[in-house]
Structure formats: C-alpha cells, structure tokens
Amino acid sequence: MKLKHYLVAGLLLLPVLFSGCSKDVDEYNKPAIYWYSKIVENVSKGDLEKADNYYSSLQGEHIGSPMLPEATMILAIAHMQHEEYLLSEHFLDEYIKRYATPNEKEEAEFLKIKAKYMALPHPRRDQALIDEAIVGGEAFKISYPNSMYAEVVNTMLVRLYLAQFALNESIADLYDRLDKPKSADYYKSVNPQPWIVSDEIDRAVAPWYRSWFEGDGTSSWYEFMIPDTKSVVSRNSSSEDKSGEDKNETK
Template identity: 45%
Template structure:
C-alpha cells in the first residue's frame, strides 16, 4: 500500500512539473520569444524556431521585433532549402511592413528563393517560367535599385536555361517526327538573344544555374 502511495505521489509530482513547464511557456515578453527563436535558428531546429516565432506573433502582434524576426525566419528557411516556407515569411513581411524599400527587398528575396528552388530543367519548367516572369515584373516595377544587378544575373541564367530547354524539346519532337511542334521551339531558339555557342552546359542541372 505504501509503495502504491509513493508511486502515485511521484506521478503526481511528475505531471505537475510537466504542467508547470508548459504554463511557463505562455505570457512571456517579446524578447523572450525572439531570443528563443534565434537560438533554435542557430542550432538549425527550424520547426522549433517556427513555434517560437508563432508565439512571438501571437502574444506580441505589434512588437518591433516581429519585422526582423520575419526576415530571419525567411533567410533561415532559404538557407535550409525550404523555399516555400521562406516565401511564406516574405509574403507576411510584405503584408505587415510594405513600404517601398521594404517591399523591394522582400520581392528580391522571393525571386532569389524561386531561383534557388530550381533543381531540374525538365521537371521544373513551370517554376522556370514563373521565375522569369517574376524577375521581369520586378525590373519593370523597380527601374533601378541596389538589387538589380543580382536580379539581372539570375534572369540571364534563367534565360540560358530556357534556351537549352527549348533546344532539347525541339530535338525531342524531331526525333519523334513531330516537325510542326519542333518548329515552334526552333523559332523560339532562333529569336532568342542568346546563341548556342555562347552557352556551355554543365552536366549537373543544379550547377547549371547556381555555378554557371
């Protein structure tokens, strides 16, 4: 009987400890959540960092720390090759802090995230077209800013990828005897400002864009 009482008391203390630990993770100042988030970003535990960001945003929606926290989380997910999550944070940043300079920077990072997400020229054709359109739209919206040289570099590499893709599709249609379809892609190649002898295609598709 005494053993049962001891066991029950021990379990009660254990659950009480767990409960008090959970309760202690509420109603904290914004700097607490921010520092916890940064700590887990530094240790590459982005799931935990996301949780602490959510707590920061939920409990301190008007905190001045949120602006920087969103950019930290966007960059952290980008570094971890989680590009959709990176773009989610950037979209939230634009909604909350959308003045001209901030939006230009956030949209540049979104283009960079899309660019880095490109892995395979044959599998990611829609991403290729969407990123080209995104970069061209950026150039029209922001005629000149400090990010434009990097946007131009990414766009040039994307156009190189598009050129090679059109070449490959045309060759594929020709091998299958579908000359009308092949002609469409040959025309696209013909009217490109790029020339085939100017493009040295690496064997690795990721290197194709990143290390060209």
Template identity: 45%
Template sequence: MGNYVKFRSLLFAVALVFVFSACSQKSEKVKEFDKPALYWYNKMIKEISTGYLEDADDTYISLESEHRNSPLLSTALLVLANAHIDEEEYELANFYLDEYIKRYALSKNIDYVRYLKIKANFQGFAYDLRDQQLIEDTIAQIEEFRKSFPRSPYTPLVNTMSARLYMAKANLDKEIADLYSRLDKPEAAKYYNEKVKKSWVNPKEIEPVEVPFYRYPFERNLF
C-alpha cells in the first residue's frame, strides 16, 4: 500500500511539473510582443534556418506590425520570398515579392525582385500543358523586365527562362493544332499552327513536353 501511495505521489508531482512547464511556455509565448525590430528579425531568421517557415511567417507579421518603418522589413521580405521559393511555395513567395514591390518600388535592387517574380512563376509551372495563362503572364513580365532594366545583371537568366517559355507556349499551341486536326477542323488547326510559327522560329525544333507516365492518359486526352 505504501509503495502505491508513493507511486501516485510521484505521478502527481510529474503531472504538476508538466502543467507548470506548459503554462510557463504558454505565458512566455503570450508575452512576446513589444520587442525591438532586431529581435523579431533574428527570430525569423532562426525559424527559417531550422525549418519552421510557418512560424517565420508569423514572426514577420509581428515585425511588420510593431515596426512598420524599420529598414529590416525590406530584407525580411526578400529572405521570406527566397525561403518559400526554396520550399516550392511559389504563391507565398509571390505574396512577399508583391509586398516588396508595393513598398519599395524605387529600391535600387527592384530589378532583382522583378527577376525573382519571374523565377517563381517559371518554377511554379505544375503542369506544362495546362498553365497557358501563367505562361502568357510570365512572358509579359519578361518583356516588361527587358524594357525597364535593359542593363540588369539578371537579364541573361531572364532570357534563358524566356526561351524555354516561348518553347512551352509553342508546344502548347502545336498540341492544340494537332487536336483540331484530329477533330477535322482545319481552320482552327491552321490558326494555331500560325501561332506556333510566331512563337518559335522553326517548329521542328520544338521539344515535346515530357509527361509523367501516371499523367499521360489524362494529358493526352486533353489534346
């Protein structure tokens, strides 16, 4: 009986330690406000480096809310954008890039931010045969980039993505033209074949999109 009482007392003591520890952590978390900008920034960097990207997003909100004019905000936006690109979370990356452009449109490195937006879109093509609008939008962004930043060091990278996007666009138009040919609609097929010629100099150079075997029946049924 004595051992049983001791065992229950030990369990009770352990439970109390757990409860107080949890309450302490919760209290500490609740008290996290009204901190210097550098505190929030360093906390965000640590969370990104340890893989807690969602926590880093929340920490940025605290930084932005408490220090709207901090010079650390611009760097924080770029760090988060790059982190989300690395994690293939392109919509969130674009959110931070758009926020940067809205706040710092006259920044000296705005060409880098515009390049990152093009890169995020380029890497974000989930299905090469379906993202027609995204292809069109990104090509338009590339043309705007070339006009706005003709001497940017990122131009060669943008040009490389441009060539691949035009090939993807030509490939898509060629697939649509082939579909209309199979459906015995020569006028529509001719229209898209003309688009192919405008998209790419030599249609014979167009490389077909490689479709994974598990998507092949669905993609080819579309075209």
C-alpha cells in the first residue's frame, strides 16, 4: 500500500520537474519588449551568451523594432567591458550598417577603434591587428577631422605606432641573428615614422611568468636549445635571403 502511494506521488511530481527544467527552453513568438527586457536582465547578470541568444530572438522576430538599435549598442559595450573585443566589434559593425544615424556613426566608429586598441595587451603577438588599428585610426581622423574623440584617437595612434616600431625592430633583430640581412633591412626600413627615436622608447616589460618564454625580444632562456642553423625560413623573409640559402644548400 505504501509503495502505491509513493508511485502516485512520484507521478504527480514528474510534470512539475519537467516544467521547471524547460522553463527557458523553446521560447518564441514574444513581444519585442519581452526580448529586450531579457537582454538587459542577462547583461546585468553578466551572462552575455544568454543575452546574445535573446538578441537573436529579438532580431529574428522583430526585425523592424525600434528597440534593436539600443539593444545592439548595449551588447557592443557589454562585450567590450568583458574584454570580448571581437564580439564587441561585431555588434558595432551591425549597429553602423543597420541603425546608426550620421551623428551616431561617429561614436560607433570610435568605439570600433577603441575595441581594436584594447584587444592588444601583448603587442608582440599580433602584428596584423596593430596594422588594422592604425589604418582604422587614420581613416577616422580623415572622416571626422573635428571629432570630439580626435585627441583620444591621436593618443591611441601614437602608442600603436610605437608598438609597431618596437615590433618591427625586434623582427629585424631576429633576422640579423638568423643571418638574413635583406629581410632585416626590410623590417628596418618599413618603420615610416621619422619622429620615433629608438633609444627614447620605453619598451613594454613582460611579467616574469611570460618573460621566461618570450624573452626581451632579442633572446630567451631556452636559446641554447635552438639549433644554430640557417634553414629556418619565415614567409616574410626576403626572397633574396631565400635564394641565397638555396644556393648555399646546393653547394
């Protein structure tokens, strides 16, 4: 008899359990204000993945909603604050292409440059991103010569040019150590800023736990383990250096 009561009680609890588990599953056909409130709620909680999903629902069900521009900018700024700069740039691109007025476009373009700049905590690791950020900053100055953000963009550009100069210098030093003079000369010549004086640059100092592996740009503690060979060829090496190596190897 007791077993029968337990089985009945268990069967009664099952719908409650399953309804609780599926509370946030398969939500659809909701008003725009519902999706918008869910985006704001999850951004405030720091759950940006869920907020992005609710944004997809808002965009999919209410493509013409006046709430979409604000929701897009909210997610762009939220991702930037959480150091998710590529996602931030994605939402800023969406905002610029679909929703921004001419006045709003300027701020969004500035935030895109800021996202690229802040995505470079370790400049030696991403040469292409430095170049992209510089191109974006210079284009912004041309498009908005009287912008209220002009001085901030100038400051970012100065730091980016210094990072680019130091990176090219360290690459040139590497090619010198690999006995590739043409490639070394190329990287010494591509630094286009005559106002930069190498001896006056304060190089970034890596923390001890990174410096063990990255070194100072000229050598590393594990240098003794690397074979002293000229067979290491970078895709950025000068073609003359490569042809010289090929001749040496055929002798």
